[in-house]
Amino acid sequence: METATTPRHDATEVIDADGFTSLRVKQVIRETADAVSLVFGVPEASASTFRYQAGQFVTLRLSIDGAEHRRCYSMSSPPDVEPDLRITVKRDRDGLVSNWINDKVAVGDVLHVAPPEGRFVLTATDRDxxxxxxxxxxxxxxxxxxxxxxxxxxxxxxxxxxxxxxxxxxxxxxxxxxxxxxxxxxxxxxxxxxxxxxxxxxxxxxxxxxxxxxxxxxxxxxxxxxxxxxxxxxxxxxxxxxxxRFSVAVVPPADPDEPAVTEEVTIELGHTSVTAPYRAGNTLLQTARLAGLKAPSSCETGSCGTCIAQVVQGSARMLNNDALDDDEVADGWVVTCQTLPTSRTVRVVYD
Ligand SMILES: Cc1cc2nc3c(=O)[nH]c(=O)nc-3n(C[C@H](O)[C@H](O)[C@H](O)COP(=O)(O)OP(=O)(O)OC[C@H]3O[C@@H](n4cnc5c(N)ncnc54)[C@H](O)[C@@H]3O)c2cc1C
Incomplete structure (x- = not known):
């Protein structure tokens, strides 16, 4: 199933309503029996959208057997050396998307790709x-x-x-x-x-x-x-x-015998503010989605920082955080994909 698309045209650049661009696979390189690289051709009009730093990743949106799947893949290409954007995908045993990419994707295929993101990048220093x-x-x-x-x-x-x-x-x-x-x-x-x-x-x-x-x-x-x-x-x-981190930290299931401490969560995103009842075990990101909000997200492992928001009232705890530094955490910032609320009410504000 394809997501609804309301194309936005900037000159000739086309970005759908979910922020994805159609990129053509220019080259498929078999790296090992279990890993394949895909080289994408980035049209001139999308060049600035897909400019990236070494260490960043893109999100692919794929439709497989009628269901939509999103997965993140880091660029293996060095931006300072190669003009093309290359990802390298290794088979995950029993994994759906990685095996599909290894087995099915061919030169000329068009995949939906969201712009590069991520904080796993070189810092401005001369340290080794x-x-x-x-x-x-x-x-x-x-x-x-x-x-x-x-x-x-x-x-x-x-x-x-x-x-x-x-x-x-x-x-x-x-x-x-x-x-x-x-x-x-x-x-x-x-x-x-x-x-x-x-x-x-x-x-x-x-x-x-x-x-x-x-x-x-x-x-x-x-x-x-x-x-x-x-x-x-x-x-x-x-x-x-x-x-x-490539793998998702699993959210522990809620104990059905223990009453949830949190009753409701108020989420502010853009010009919208929604107060939703809290379902035990859900992260703040899941709560936002259930409330009908299109909250930003990407890796869903607490790594990329796409889903960050600030807890301005109440309290919450992060299951994993590889994106925010100690000062940001002290200011109430959380990676919502990995955060469970811990007080009766919580107010969360997306930047
Ligand atoms: C920021 C980021 C960058 C990444 N970069 C790369 C990259 O450069 N290259 C790369 O190869 N990968 C990368 N990944 C990982 C990639 O996004 C996918 O997670 C990976 O390809 C596996 O996806 P899949 O659909 O094949 O597996 P999935 O179908 O999601 O399954 C993943 C694992 O869970 C197991 N599993 C699935 N369903 C169940 C179930 N019901 N019960 C128990 N176990 C289950 C599967 O056996 C499998 O081992 C990155 C991830 C992140 C977050």
Missing amino acids: VVTFAGGSGITPVFSLVHSTLAATARRARLFYANRDLDSVIFRDALADLTDVHGGRFEVQHHLDAHDGVVSPQRIAEFISGHHAAEFYVCGPAPFMDVVEQVLLDAGVPKQHIHLE
Whole structure:
């Protein structure tokens, strides 16, 4: 099912009512047996809409067997080097969209793509860039590393964990970067098949002597947890640790025997203010949607910051937050996709 579209024309640019643009697949690159890259042609009229920073992602809206699905995919292309926008999608076992993309998408297909977003980007500093990628987590990390080497004088290091050699995406491209940028780039591969799962000791060894860097971590949740803990234990300040989570933190089901503390939630979005009864277990984003509001959202893992809003009355708790810093949280900002209200009434204001 396609979403209703009321095209907005800016010169020749067409953006539908949900903010998606139709982009043609220019190239399909089989990276490994389980991963494929799609290169999109971005029309001149949409060039500024799709300008992005290394580490950001786009949201795809796909119609599969009559149902609509949205998924986020990070750009693997380095914006400073390649003019085209490329995403790389790894099969998720039993996953719907990732397998569909790997099996079905062909050159010439048109996909609905929302503009780039995300805060997993290079910061304005000359500190070294130390990155950790696990499996498909290489996608934004490859873009970050490549951009660092191409557009700055900073040094970059990559710790890259995979199950086995056949699952290593961008193996040759990484070797090329090492050749071209010699002393400025180092990659250390970790293969579970040979080395077992990544241990804290392995990470500690990798960062030894490199604590004053900017750290970027993307991969499966257990891998990210190990890396983050080692970095924190080593005294790396939180603001220098950048995390991008691909998987959704599951909202725990509400206990049916426990009466919900929250009775109603008031949500202000644009010129609309709605007070809705609260259904136990729902996030603020779900509550806004049930109230009929078109609340902004994208990754729904608490990573991208698209859905942020401010709790101006009452209280709430976040299940996961990789988007907001401590000062913003202290000011009441929350990622609504990962936030449960905790007081009898709550008032939330979208920017
Ligand atoms: C910011 C961001 C950037 C991302 N970038 C990338 C990227 O660059 N490359 C990439 O490959 N991925 C990326 N992802 C992940 C991507 O968005 C999808 O989540 C991923 O492709 C899986 O989608 P899917 O439809 O194939 O799986 P889904 O169908 O959503 O399933 C996901 C998993 O849940 C399991 N599952 C599904 N239904 C059930 C159920 N009822 N009960 C139990 N288990 C179930 C499946 O077995 C599967 O393992 C990114 C995610 C985010 C948030």
